Amino acid sequence: MQDSKLKAICPLEDLRAVSYLTRRITLKNQPSSALVFLFEGQPYSYVNHCMHMHRPLNCEQDAVFDETGKRLRCSMHGFIFDPKTGECQSPVCLGQRLQPLRLQAIDGTLYFAEKHLALID
Template sequence: MPDAVPDTPGIALCNSADLVDSGLAVPFDVIYCGQTCYAFAIRYAGKVYAYLNRCSHVPMEMDYQPNRFFDLTGHWLICATHGAMYSPQTGQCRSGPCRGKLVSIAVTEVDGVVHWHTSPHLQPVSF
């Protein structure tokens, strides 16, 4: 069954070509539950996924270098601080110290552009 398309307006994030399988993430800022947070989008197995940049073990940024979240195999997202490993498709913790899963952000990819979608708890940062 295909993923449901979110009914919230999409916010352009990047060109599709900016995301390479198991490569660098595209970072962006969001308001999550009233707090400004970092988020990131990645491509894995041809599909785009996005999450808050916050480990489920302790809410710390996960990238070990700017915009680098994949382990050396390119199959797991890894928290540089705690070593927790997450599935890129679901954000579910697979090993290491963690509690559950990463906070996912709905994304769509249309006509060569990746968009992220708001929710009641997730809003764009206004400047």
């Protein structure tokens, strides 16, 4: 029997074809959105919520990586984050972190593995 905290996101193969994707979620019953992406071959997910002014990272343009592809960048004011840790590297929010969401890959499918997370669509 499959673990009830697992919520299917997509086949891992689908993530390889895009820079990132978002999923509408609730987290502890609060509506939110999740960023999901592969970085150096590993899947990562964060709540799509910049701590600077509480906007989604892709709010101004359809992108969450900078031109190097090595750092996340909020499209609102350009704050930079480490894709592996979610840690902000811009002075105003230095050291603060995007909220990570646990993932699990099983048989080529990627799942959220968060007890208090539900998919909206």
